[in-house]
Amino acid sequence: MPSSLSLLSRLPPKPVPPQLLNHVLQTIEEVRRRGLRQRAILSAISLVALTGYMLANWTQLRIDFQASSFFELLRLTISDPDLIIQSGQDFLLGLLESLPLEPILVGLLGSFSAIGTTIFLAALHRSYKTPTLFPSQ
């Protein structure tokens, strides 16, 4: 005699609505694109801001870079390596203190922003051309 357990096999079937799979995948695809768009926009904004800052302060940044003794100290590694070996710790501290921080930071941040914007825009373009979650035709 069937028990309560096998009775549950008599529950009416519940097939998945035909478009539900595509709908779920399309929703996830759209959320993914929205994330890429937001990151591309943020990268582009930071790139524009850093470029604007660099252009506005170009003269001062160039003076700071050229006036810094950082490159003079670096040349010592080629011209007087013995001096560096003798007073290595002082040399390193001097190198760090003379680092033209502002121009280097602005340059690095600008580069990262440019790379980031390029990567996110390329990914966004690819996702519109070939939706990521769907199999290729």
Place this chain on the structure above:
Amino acid sequence: MSPDSRSDQELIVAHQAGDERAFARLVERYLPSIYRFLVRFLTDQQSAEDIAQETFLKAWKHLASFDGDRSFKAWIFSIARHNAIDHLRKHQLLVFSHSEEEDQETFVEQAPDPRPLADTLLEQKDLGELLEHSLRSLSPAARTVVLLHETEELTFQEIAEVTKEPMNTVKSRYRRALLELRRLLESTAHAPKQPRNS
């Protein structure tokens, strides 16, 4: 899409390595059972579709940090159940009944009732509807355990992971749910039949 023979763990590793289509395979694999569980749990097709979509979206967002040693099946059902209960709470459809209070009691072994079910019940043509109606009368916690074990074939261990409860609690709830289901079905079988309107 043609069926993918890779295991859940292989698909998760592929997704974490950047293959977004691996996640689509997981959706294809689990959507039927997730949808089936939700539509029987919520008894509303539109809500089941919406919650199924929310479930897979949440899974996609968190899959990058998913621990591969865990059961993906238990994890995705855990998300689905959590979303379904949130939905019931939001729409004030969740009632704290005496059945819930019983769940707080100490575990007590209950033997299944050995008496066979009434023939009149087994022969009823609308048995499927009766079963659905009886399932709806169970508490959400009891309904969860019965549906996950009987229709979605999760083990008690997996159900314990889904509900984040000890396995003995899950087994106890399952036994009580079956007894209650049996009682509901038999009371329906013995109830006087209502005349049909022509």
